[in-house]
Structures are given as structure tokens and as C-alpha cells.
Amino acid sequence: MAPRWLASLTAAPFTFSVALGPVPPAFALVPYAYVPQSTELEAAGLGIAQAASRLLRLGQAEDAARLAALTVQLLPADPRGWVLLAEAQLRSNQSKKASASLARAKQLDPRNPGIWFAEGSLALRGGEPQQAVGLLEQGLRLDGRNAGAHFDLGNAQLLLDNPQGALQAFERASGLRKGFWEAINNQGLVLYELGRRGEAIDRWRHALQINAKAAEPMLALAVGLAATPPGQSEARQLASEALAIEPNYVLDAYQKEQLWGPRLRASAKTLLSHPDLKGAVDRANANASGSMETEEEPSS
Numbered sequence: 001m002a003p004r005w006l007a008s009l010t011a012a013p014f015t016f017s018v019a020l021g022p023v024p025p026a027f028a029l030v031p032y033a034y035v036p037q038s039t040e041l042e043a044a045g046l047g048i049a050q051a052a053s054r055l056l057r058l059g060q061a062e063d064a065a066r067l068a069a070l071t072v073q074l075l076p077a078d079p080r081g082w083v084l085l086a087e088a089q090l091r092s093n094q095s096k097k098a099s100a101s102l103a104r105a106k107q108l109d110p111r112n113p114g115i116w117f118a119e120g121s122l123a124l125r126g127g128e129p130q131q132a133v134g135l136l137e138q139g140l141r142l143d144g145r146n147a148g149a150h151f152d153l154g155n156a157q158l159l160l161d162n163p164q165g166a167l168q169a170f171e172r173a174s175g176l177r178k179g180f181w182e183a184i185n186n187q188g189l190v191l192y193e194l195g196r197r198g199e200a201i202d203r204w205r206h207a208l209q210i211n212a213k214a215a216e217p218m219l220a221l222a223v224g225l226a227a228t229p230p231g232q233s234e235a236r237q238l239a240s241e242a243l244a245i246e247p248n249y250v251l252d253a254y255q256k257e258q259l260w261g262p263r264l265r266a267s268a269k270t271l272l273s274h275p276d277l278k279g280a281v282d283r284a285n286a287n288a289s290g291s292m293e294t295e296e297e298p299s300s
Helices: 004-011 013-020 038-057 061-074 079-091 095-108 113-125 129-142 147-159 163-176 181-193 197-210 215-225 229-245 252-257 262-272 275-287
Strands: none
Touching (some): 038 079, 079 113, 095 113, 129 147, 163 181, 181 197, 215 229, 252 262
């Protein structure tokens, strides 16, 4: 049996409002929006930053930049997020955006050496080696054990035609980071230009012991060995393999972009003109993508 109050309502549906009194005015529905607490925002931002850092280590720079952009939205006052964003932008060829991110990071933490290192790397990429030296040296005064910064400093010194300074920086870099074959390779580049061919050959062999498939020290070693008859057979074999790995090294312009000096490039031209290497050189010329493209960023 239905309750008496229900029976009376169903029996007189049209008198429902009258029985309850006047109908109150309607109010608009206000949706409820949850506003996270600052601690929750910080935790979310740090979690996103960690994910962006992992992507960066995997070489997915563009995806890392998108995540890092979320980090700085959540944590705009944390310089670490801006540094992470700048690094991701730098690696994904967004130099102008990276420069802006670094400027913001420096406002927040001017004594962070990573900011100076990143600005130095930007200056180096922008064709300003003198400015790069100043920025990198400032960063190294704050953190003198950063191998990557010493490596960039060596490259800047090479561009400024300071081989002794470059050699010292590359040696410091390889001393700080085990297996830093790129720094060892660049020591060979400097030594060859200084006429110290035997020492250069030793460096390139060492670099190949670390990375047996690195095209640059492989071809450079071939060039060094080709200078004397006992090494010419090995030189041609190494040169053929190096060009198969990275065809762009057949191009003088590409060698120059990789900071090969005039002496090494001239010796490479002589080696690659050998008749036994014609097939390898022709294939490399067919597969080479040309000199490194200059950066073109979309206008914002």
C-alpha cells in the first residue's frame, strides 16, 4: 500500500504547487570547478618534467619540448623547467624560442651554470664563437667539471683559430667523461692540423675502439694512414666503410662544417680521388644530402 502522502499527491497532481506554497524563483546552475592546490600543481609539473627529460634522453626532442612547455605553465617560477624547455627547443632546432626560455631561466637563477652552457651552445650554433667562449667560461667558473661545456668550448676555440686552446678543452672533456669519443676525435682534428699526424692517428684509433661505427674518426684515420705506403691499403678500406656509414663526408663543405681543417680536407680529397675508391665515392655522392641545412623556424 502506498504511503498516505504519496496517495494524496497522485490524487491531486494539479494542486501540488498550491499545497507547497509559492514556487521560488529559479536559479541558474553554477558548475563546480575543482581548483588544484599548489602542492598538487607542483607534483604534476615535476612529473611532466621527468617525462620530458626521459623523452629528451630518447632523442624525441619535439615531444619533450611540448611536455616541458606544460611544465613551465604549471611551475613558471622554477628555473629548472625553463632550462629543460630551452634544451628541448635547442635540440629540436627552435633556437629563437630556446633563447627566450633561457633568458627567463637566467632571470630566475642567474648562478645556474646550465643556463650559461646552453646560451654558449646557442651562440656557437648561431655563428658567434667569441660570444660562446665568454658564456661557456662563465658557466665553467660555476661548474668546471661539465664535459659537454668543455667540448663546446673546444669547438668555439677551433672556430676562432686557437688550436692550443681547443686541444686543451677537448682533452679536459675526454678526461671528465669516460668514453667521450667525440672529444677524442676532435683532439685528432687539432693534432693533424698542427702537423702531429702520428698523435692524431692514435686519437682516431682510440675513438674507434669506443665506437667502431663512427664515420668521422674512421675516415679521418683513413686520411692519416694514407700518407705512408704501409697504411694505404687499410686507408682505402676504412674510407670505403666510412662513406657507406655517412655519405655526407664525401663533401668538402660537410667536412668543413664538422670543423675539419684545411690540411685534413686537402688530404681527404687526395685519398678519395684514388681509382680504387671511385665506386664508394660515386655511391656517397649519390646518397649525400648536401651541406647541413640552415635553420628555418616558422614565424610565430
